[in-house]
Amino acid sequence: MTEKPKVGVYVCHCGINIAATVDVEAVTEYAKGLPNVVIARNYAYMCSDPGQLLIKEDIKEKGLNRVVVASCSPRMHEPTFRKALQEAGLNPYFLEMANIREQCSWVHEDREAATEKAKQLVAAAVSKARLLEPLTSREVDAEPSALVIGAGIAGIQAALDIADAGFKVYLVEKSPSVGGRMAQLDKTFPTLDCSACILTPKMVDAANHPNIELFTYSEVEEVSGYIGNFEVKVRKKARYVDVSKCTGCGACAKECRLAGRIPNEFDEGLGKRGAIYLPFPQAVPAKYTIDPEKCLFLTRGKCGKGPKCVEACPAGAIDFEQEDEIVSFRVGAILVATGFDVFDPTKKPEYGYADYPNVITGLEMERLVSASGPTGGNIVIHNGEEEIVPKDIAFIQCVGSRDKSVGNEYCSRVCCMYTAKQAHLVKDKIPDARVRVYYMDVRAFGKGFEEFYDRVRREGIRYVRGNPSEIFRRGNKLVIKVEDTLTATPLEDEVDLVVLAVGLEPRRDARKIIELLRLSQSPDRFFLEAHPKLRPVDTATDGVYLAGCCQGPKDIPDTVAQAKGAAASALIPLARGKVAIDAQVAEVNEATCRGCGFCVSICPYSAIELVTVNRMGHMVEVARVNEALCKGCGSCSAGCLSDSIQPRSFRDRQILPQIAALGGTR
């Protein structure tokens, strides 16, 4: 029936990565003695061109029909070697890999034990390789559209790029306006160009683009399907304002009984808004929203003699009957650009953020220096007694970054530079201010960063190396206790204002996205990319891509670069119009299936159904797999009572020999 297996085994040295701990010669010799092995070789770098050529030539000359590569993890180079097999005319699924690097040479020191283990792993791989079957991957059509989650600068840029390439984009934003964090910033380092001036045109472009359908104040509720064919459900939350009628005139907000009484999220709580509000004047879309948690009419069912906003609105746009709306659509690719939250400084109580009004975060400082902010750009703070223009100002860096005690070991990458920028802006607005920066190290690594840091120091900003231990009040001043670690001098510094350079953290509701899209987190809790170096915008879920700070802290140029990269990746399935479906899916042996339907109830993708077939004159029910829906997890197989449903390449008869090879050692 089938050809007798002729296995070739290729043991990789990986330079010295494997060869230093595993005796590759011994493994090669051992492999030669395994059943069905016709040739075993070793080479310095199997993945290199000459390495692959070895395999290809052996396939042609020695007539190999199965290949075992003992090298790095299959998660690394399985596609590489599959391609090599294909190029030599062999079915790419006739490959099996033995992971003797990540799971052997790199984790064991004892050369003898590592070599023995490598031999067993090779034996297990050979035992499985003999029983591999040829598979063909099929292609299905890909939906020519994309979903972008999050409309900060990353999401906007990615949406614009995909839309400009001629594909439909659904851009979903949780808050009432697009713009994200960048809209909150004043000037941007190191060029000092104004954030709003470069961002707002893009916000408008995204809203007006004929290929972009914008959903603000909306959240993705459900995602199913796979690359090329995702089904998405979006909840458009009720704004209680008919956006087709609202002109953004703002008459309603002036009349709201709570006007000026609710802390405005956009101003980090420094400014106040009403229950009906526009987050900021340049918001896109310029449509008002009623806060359902605050509005008197919505929370208590009563607002004086009747909601004043309704009377005030000349367009009759306010509609308290409005309900959430669910919108469904299909997309071929999904781009996640959900951004970050800033570190909560109450977790470091020694800095007194919760106690003193003149201890503020870097993001609050942005709003304070911004001309569109609550003070109109004047740096005025309350020191507990009165409103003052601060003269002595201290910045503290690395608050919530590089700090194991709060669980954030990573560097947030932007705080050094935004601190330098804010110090510069303070000097600009209050020329006689005395500004100092307490730092651990200054990381000015980007284009123009070091030059900017140098410029700021020459402007008279004093950098003191030390990590403050405590902040407390003395009179109407704040006292910072710190040791200058360069001169080993303990200091007490009296200031009017402390700005905490808080770090970046994953969104507090990141869990929702993780569950929606089956994403993983890296140890820092940001979303995990498929490979830290070679696939920085892809995820383990095909067709889902990452952009911006949801993947890790970044400045604006890096965010835009990554967004453009993610857009280019997302465009691959859209532009091709087709995606390959994994061939390693489940298959039913209809001759033995008893039609019990266990697998049908197990399958998380509803990929299995019972169909009636004619079995030798008898009409019987058997399970059948829809290969386009099956993901090949194999859960059905472990539940099957007659072993009739089996995932290809992971069949019982392919796994049991592996168990025998690894078990039978004594």
Add this chain to the structure above:
Amino acid sequence: MSEQFEPNIVAFLCNWCSYAGADLAGTSRIQYPANIKVIRVMCSGRVNPLFVVNALQQGADGVLISGCHPGDCHYMEGNFYARRRLKLLKELLEYIGVDPRRFNMSWVSASEGHKWKEVVEKAVEDARAAGPFNQFRRRQIGW
């Protein structure tokens, strides 16, 4: 004195979390005992309880199964199936006189290289304490 008993442990890891976590342990050069040998499956839900019995029959002294954390399964719910099936199996094995220390189940995510080391060390220590396993041994059938 006699040498320390080195148990032979067969592990089944899901491709997305635990196998990636074990790879990360490698990339981070985290050292752990060589007693553990891994079989990659796409999902912990793929692990037929009979694989565990089979491994014990074939000469393993312990079996370790590891998948994504509950709720994080790449296939949505495969690890829940695995948890239910294998819990039952563990009780059954105990009932028929197999030391429960021979069977470990854990959740290791793609970012938990350190946890993988701890899980391996525990599985090895447990199996070592339980001693060589001969109850199920049958004639080596080879492959």
